[in-house]
Amino acid sequence: MTTFSTHVIRWQKSSFSGVDGEDCVELAHHGGRTLIRESDSPGDVLAVLPHSLAFLIRGAKTHSFMPGRE
Template identity: 55%
Template structure:
């Protein structure tokens, strides 16, 4: 995968590797866990948005 500009949520804070990071790769979105940055999942924007909406509905 080419060099990407990874972004993490402000909720992750500054300490440790305990967050999910995302990066745009043209029409796709790359997702990785900061503890394991070599493992990257790529998906399209619609699928990622559907996942986020679903997770928000389940959060108390």
């Protein structure tokens, strides 16, 4: 497990984060990875390769992960 100092990382909040900005996912880039965290739990950070995140988002948008879909 890698620990990131989240104080020096510049996080970007989603434009869909709501009025107070507390209900969102935040993204950042660090060391060739895309970092993802939930705004209400900023200490929990998921680090993924950018192409892996793109694959996940593309699959979610096209419903590719639905049971029975190839």
